[in-house]
Amino acid sequence: MLDKLKHLNLSNRLPVVIRDREWVNRWKSNLWRVTGSLLSVWGHTEKAVNLLSRAVEADKGNLELRLALSQLLIRSGRGPEAVSHLQQTMVSMGTNANLLYWLGEAYTLEGNQAATLEVLDRAASMSPTVPEVWKAKAKLYRQQEQFSQALACLERATAGDPRDLNALNEKGLVLMDLGRTEDALMCFEGCLKLRWRFAPALANKGICLGKLGRYFEATVALKSALKFGPPEAAIYNNLGVALGHLGCHPEAVQAYEKALELAPGDWEVMSNLAAAHGKCGQFDAALNYFDQVLEQKNQDPLVLNNVGHCLEELNKRDRALVCYRQALGLEPSNRTLVFNLGACLINMGELDESLEFLNSHTQEDPEDRKAYGLMGEIYDRLQKFDLAIDCYNKCLGLE
Secondary structure: OHHHHHHHOOOOOOOOOOOOHHHHHHHHHHHHHHHHHHHHHOOOHHHHHHHHHHHHHHOOOOHHHHHHHHHHHHHOOOHHHHHHHHHHHHHHHOOOHHHHHHHHHHHHHHOOHHHHHHHHHHHHHHOOOOHHHHHHHHHHHHHOOOHHHHHHHHHHHHHHOOOOHHHHHHHHHHHHHOOOHHHHHHHHHHHHHHOOOOHHHHHHHHHHHHHOOOHHHHHHHHHHHHHHOOOOHHHHHHHHHHHHHOOOHHHHHHHHHHHHHHOOOOHHHHHHHHHHHHHOOOHHHHHHHHHHHHHHOOOOHHHHHHHHHHHHHOOOHHHHHHHHHHHHHHOOOOHHHHHHHHHHHHHOOOHHHHHHHHHHHHHHOOOOHHHHHHHHHHHHHOOOHHHHHHHHHHHOOOO
């Protein structure tokens, strides 16, 4: 038997594997892209860019690698480099909707809205059913406050993918921008039918309900948004507003405090927190926050009015009067400010000055019934009862 084997001249040999060169290149490309992504996630952005740049140089015809590098440059905020790289890619490999979309993202980083809109229009004409292009156009239109155009784009996006939660949520926000609160609410509820724990839609639903005066339902939705999503200052702030309307002022204070932890120095949150402290009778705390707000917003009539109210409660009417006058100088026809200034003068015993001020106001605004009520009170104190009755009748709309 051995002699026969020798005659056949057989010998042991390793199996030959013929590798597909295209498969190898594809495997290497995937490895480069995955490695670059991992480096980026780990915070080594510069290393990731260098790795993918070398990979593109080694395989210049690989569109996936070129696109991965472009996306990395965009995510790292290097807009000009991304624009240059994408333009070179389109020159050498041709244009498609995906490249145009990312070129639009790169132009957005540069703040070049005209160029962004131009390339997105081209992308939409090449691939009219791609939702991402329409969402990008809608975002741009919304930034420009062209809400009707933004809505039209989002309707195209949702037509392409009716289950796109982000597009539906954005559509609801644009409807809110347009003042169509009921329609916006239906849009957010549509999102929640697809995914009932979708935190952005829960938060926006809560805001809608608050705008519609449905404050209890608003608190439920906003608390659910905080349960299923990350804590956000805007959610806590709107929760505080809803709780305040329900008369739950201590709970509103807690909500505003959490909002301020997430957004330190936010004057709107501080103003709301100050007002909530005032509702709780904590006027010193309210004034402390209002003073911080005034450092940023000393030309805001609403803030000045609220500060004046707190100062009155603290028996600091002289300072309150200054706030009311300053606010009224900014909004001379604001009836609330007129009433508060007139009432403050009455409480200080300055009846003649208050009467002169209110007389001047009612000549310009004869329909302000509350002003007539204050004038009636002044005439009553001055024992000019006929004039007091006349003013009270005007206050009640009897004349």
